[in-house]
Amino acid sequence: MKIGQVAETTGTTTKTLRFYEAEGLLPPAGRTASGYRDYSEDIVGRIAFIHRGQAAGLTLAQIRQILKIRELGQTPCSHVRDLLGQRLTELDAQITELLALRETISQLSAQAAEPEPEACPADEVCRYL
Amino acid sequence: MKIGQVAETTGTTTKTLRFYEAEGLLPPAGRTASGYRDYSEDIVGRIAFIHRGQAAGLTLAQIRQILKIRELGQTPCSHVRDLLGQRLTELDAQITELLALRETISQLSAQAAEPEPEACPADEVCRYL
DNA sequence: ATGAACCTTCCAGTACAGTGGAAGGTCAAG
DNA sequence: CTTGACCTTCCACTGTACTGGAAGGTTCAT
Known part of the structure; x- marks a missing residue:
């Protein structure tokens, strides 16, 4: 081949x-x-x-x-077991973090959706962040 | 300063x-x-x-x-709105993906926890993956 | 006047998993 | 015999957000 x-x-x-x-x-x-x-x-x-x-x-x-x-x-069995367990822990942490971030963004996004575009203060970069 | x-x-x-x-x-x-x-x-x-x-x-x-x-x-308002919305979509996709991965790993991990270390076939790399 | 603690620039490297491209060799068909 | 499709190596680059270190200049206290 x-x-x-x-x-x-x-x-x-x-x-x-x-x-x-x-x-x-x-x-x-x-x-x-x-x-x-x-x-x-x-x-x-x-x-x-x-x-x-x-x-x-x-x-x-x-x-x-x-x-x-x-x-x-x-046989790499026990090593694989360790790796999988470790990966599971990492994944849980990552998911928790992303869910928190999702919450933050979701709130910011909801605020940004309110139709008051003129209310942006000139001295700030952006009132949504 | x-x-x-x-x-x-x-x-x-x-x-x-x-x-x-x-x-x-x-x-x-x-x-x-x-x-x-x-x-x-x-x-x-x-x-x-x-x-x-x-x-x-x-x-x-x-x-x-x-x-x-x-x-x-x-005023970057509408741009920020777009970015936040986009980010929210990305986050949802990412979270969904990670949850699916978590499920996969969780199952593999459960299989790997079963105490049959000798059952590993010699011709495969690892029966857990 | 000298030493420590700061500042400057510039180059290179980190982790991750490849991808792009140049320069050249090989194989099979027409 | 030449064309096109394949193969080889090697070097450099992608994106992300910095970080490390060398070589040298400045500021301030003692």
Whole structure:
């Protein structure tokens, strides 16, 4: 399989595949006599795993960690459990923050909707903020 | 007022103030004979405005837009209304997305909590993802 | 007069996940 | 034999909001 085909079947780009390889997320690809990358079929599963990790909100650095552990022949289970738990905590914090922000903006927006455009004081930048 | 004092009263750093000036968020400061920045008192209000804009989740680019409109002598009211409305829409989308992600992670996490560490198949990277 | 504490400019780097483009090599079809 | 589609490397850039540090000038107290 050459790189364009892998890109197509996995829904990425050749650029991204080379980037992943350079970043250590994919093993160095085999090469043809002329230097073209020559992938075996199982690269597809690995890329799919990366995508699932991303869909779970993990960073490429975290995904790389999991992959490295697996490469060392160990089962990354407990590490993954930790990462998922951590991610859950982060998500909750993030959601709470966004909801608070939504409240703030919502109120500002409601004030800004009142039709008194002339009331803007000249010495302030904007009475809505 | 010199830069250190402005930084202190506004809760920023001198670095940030110079950065804001370079980015066009603050007008070029006056200078003393020896080249030190010499601010008038009203800079404090302007910086506070920038902070309120940030607290509302606006980017520096958006805040700069509002400031520019105001500098042209116009009232930026309708623009601010648009920005706030837009921001509200974005926030809602973002919150929805995060809640969905939370659901996904929550399920994965629950699966990963089950005590079957040996069940990990050797040919997959991790059965939890 | 000297040392600390301030100020100046400019360049470079941070994190994140890629993307863009130049310069050149390779492969298959017509 | 040449054209077009593909592949290679390498370097630089995107956006966001700063931050770090070097090299040098100024101000003030002792």
